[in-house]
Amino acid sequence: MLLALGANPLQGYASMLDGAVGSADNLADTAIKSMPLLLVGVGICIAFRAGVINIGGEGQIIAGAILSTVTSLALPNLPGILLVPLVISAGAIGGGIWGAIPGALKAYASVNEILSTIMMNIVAAQFLSFLLQDLLIEEGAIRIQQTKRLPASSDLPLLPGGTRLHLGVVIAIAVAIAAYFLLFRSSLGMRLRSVGHNPHASRYAGMPVQRSVVQALAFSGACAGVAGAVLVFGSQSHRLIGEGGAAAFTQNAGFNGIVAALFGGLHPLATIPASFLFGGMLTGGLELQRDLQVPAALIVALNGVVVVFVVASLKLRKTLQRWAGEVTA
Amino acid sequence: MSDFFTVSVIVATLASAVRFATPFLLAALGETIGQRAGVLNLGVEGVMLLGAFAAYYTRLRAEDWGLPSGTATAVIAALLVGLLMGAIYSVLTIGFHAEQGISGIGIFLFGLGFTDLLFQKQVGTPLPVPGLSRLPIPGLSDLPWVGDILFNQSVLVYGAFLLVPIVSFMIRKTTFGLNVRAVGETPEAADTLGVSVARTRIIAILMGNALAGLAGAALALNVGVFQQNLTAGQGFIAIALVYFGAWRPLGVMLGALLFGVVSATVLQWGTLGIVSGAASSLTAMAPAILTIVVLVFVSKRVSTPAALTRPFDRSQ
Numbered sequence: 001m002l003l004a005l006g007a008n009p010l011q012g013y014a015s016m017l018d019g020a021v022g023s024a025d026n027l028a029d030t031a032i033k034s035m036p037l038l039l040v041g042v043g044i045c046i047a048f049r050a051g052v053i054n055i056g057g058e059g060q061i062i063a064g065a066i067l068s069t070v071t072s073l074a075l076p077n078l079p080g081i082l083l084v085p086l087v088i089s090a091g092a093i094g095g096g097i098w099g100a101i102p103g104a105l106k107a108y109a110s111v112n113e114i115l116s117t118i119m120m121n122i123v124a125a126q127f128l129s130f131l132l133q134d135l136l137i138e139e140g141a142i143r144i145q146q147t148k149r150l151p152a153s154s155d156l157p158l159l160p161g162g163t164r165l166h167l168g169v170v171i172a173i174a175v176a177i178a179a180y181f182l183l184f185r186s187s188l189g190m191r192l193r194s195v196g197h198n199p200h201a202s203r204y205a206g207m208p209v210q211r212s213v214v215q216a217l218a219f220s221g222a223c224a225g226v227a228g229a230v231l232v233f234g235s236q237s238h239r240l241i242g243e244g245g246a247a248a249f250t251q252n253a254g255f256n257g258i259v260a261a262l263f264g265g266l267h268p269l270a271t272i273p274a275s276f277l278f279g280g281m282l283t284g285g286l287e288l289q290r291d292l293q294v295p296a297a298l299i300v301a302l303n304g305v306v307v308v309f310v311v312a313s314l315k316l317r318k319t320l321q322r323w324a325g326e327v328t329a
Numbered sequence: 330m331s332d333f334f335t336v337s338v339i340v341a342t343l344a345s346a347v348r349f350a351t352p353f354l355l356a357a358l359g360e361t362i363g364q365r366a367g368v369l370n371l372g373v374e375g376v377m378l379l380g381a382f383a384a385y386y387t388r389l390r391a392e393d394w395g396l397p398s399g400t401a402t403a404v405i406a407a408l409l410v411g412l413l414m415g416a417i418y419s420v421l422t423i424g425f426h427a428e429q430g431i432s433g434i435g436i437f438l439f440g441l442g443f444t445d446l447l448f449q450k451q452v453g454t455p456l457p458v459p460g461l462s463r464l465p466i467p468g469l470s471d472l473p474w475v476g477d478i479l480f481n482q483s484v485l486v487y488g489a490f491l492l493v494p495i496v497s498f499m500i501r502k503t504t505f506g507l508n509v510r511a512v513g514e515t516p517e518a519a520d521t522l523g524v525s526v527a528r529t530r531i532i533a534i535l536m537g538n539a540l541a542g543l544a545g546a547a548l549a550l551n552v553g554v555f556q557q558n559l560t561a562g563q564g565f566i567a568i569a570l571v572y573f574g575a576w577r578p579l580g581v582m583l584g585a586l587l588f589g590v591v592s593a594t595v596l597q598w599g600t601l602g603i604v605s606g607a608a609s610s611l612t613a614m615a616p617a618i619l620t621i622v623v624l625v626f627v628s629k630r631v632s633t634p635a636a637l638t639r640p641f642d643r644s645q
Contacts (some may be wrong), residue, residue, distance in 0.1 A: 112619070312421050
């Protein structure tokens, strides 16, 4: 694909690799870029395992970002030790609500969740644009779509080591581990997976299928919402910025997280390295853009191709296994 | 608000509503054919974007390539891109039995990223192209109000609305339509009777994707420009319209017109200054909220084609 764009592919890969892992700073950037992918991806693992397709990561990130921003603006005097957990929880609640709505619509009104989550994305993006032009806009002469600098006590603390790496990375990995325990080591997770595997049998076995669907999307949205909070409070400008459209804020993590999760085989722990890989592609893509003037949109296109290949290969693998089985049998 | 309720403004709004309805209608008709055959194509949005870019770019550059520069070339380019994507989607879903929901999302992401990439690389600044020329129908276009709304439109608009009875006839009265419905309800039975499930579904997918490409062309040539994420969810709304229309072309058309009216009204209010600045973001939510409301009301009442999203495998 690079070749078609008139760039030297080898130079391109070298450039991407350097951008992704070339130095401690680049590595830290990759980790920071991977975080929202991991959080959304973990949410995707929960939803997909429960048989619910959540395409609403974008909207859930935004909902989490808005609620956490409002929380921090409302409580500027709280010390960081209280405010940071509070804004992260607010993010989870915001995203959780934004996920629970399409969940409830699916469970109780049979609304296709793929369509409703996409529509919830549009609503959230427009609402963000409204807030940042009106209620939450920074006072002053320049009318940029952004909030004022948020209270310093709500900043995510930097990790030691002198890079830009902040607490968000730890939070993301902790959420992934928690999701693993939720899905594979708890009765709730057992129920969610069972509903995803066979809703009819689960209903017959007395499981509350409808409630499980709502819970799955709420958990899924909550993970994305935490990503929203981390994107705001871990950002270098410490504001919620809507300039350049909602996708500029979310960095398309709501979609790219799906790719990471699929690549990680819908397992929360395997999603950690998968997200890091795609985070590397994103930072590498930026480097590519600087070095060879190839737009970073290439990465979104590539992600689409990856999704298609992963999905197609799942069936292919099964067929091959069957053939192999027939040969040995 | 009083500016809005004048005859000339309302006529202009309704005329533009018919134009806005056209991409919804084309894409939703295509999706209807596919879904009746049991194939859910969630990649419509991506195919629309690819079709829109193909039409826009061809319109912009056809002369440099020594091709006729009219809209016909642009429309053909969009159709070909649609067919190509249809072929790819056929290989994925019929050949590899890929999960239809997720592979559709893959196609959407590919279309979103790839058109953005091509646009930045090949065009850069949003150069406008001439829009679709109007073709007033002699006699009918002179009718008061109705003439301007319905009979002073472009060929693409007439074509889209003419497709409604054609697709309806095709699904209900032709052998191919019968096959489509059979493989969409009980592919096993259709297979037993000698209908090729794969071939019927592939033709339905190709038709659906060609129409999605055409929908993109209608959109790009109507606004006369391309930009990143030009479709802004219209492809997904088109899928919702299929539910709204209960898999019937006439119902789909009514839904498309409803969304055309909403989109045109939102635009007109912006132009007249009835809503401006931040409030325009709130009115821009209208189509998305309307889609959710519509889905809430129709989803429980309609019955989906029984074999929708279910791959057919003879060996099972």
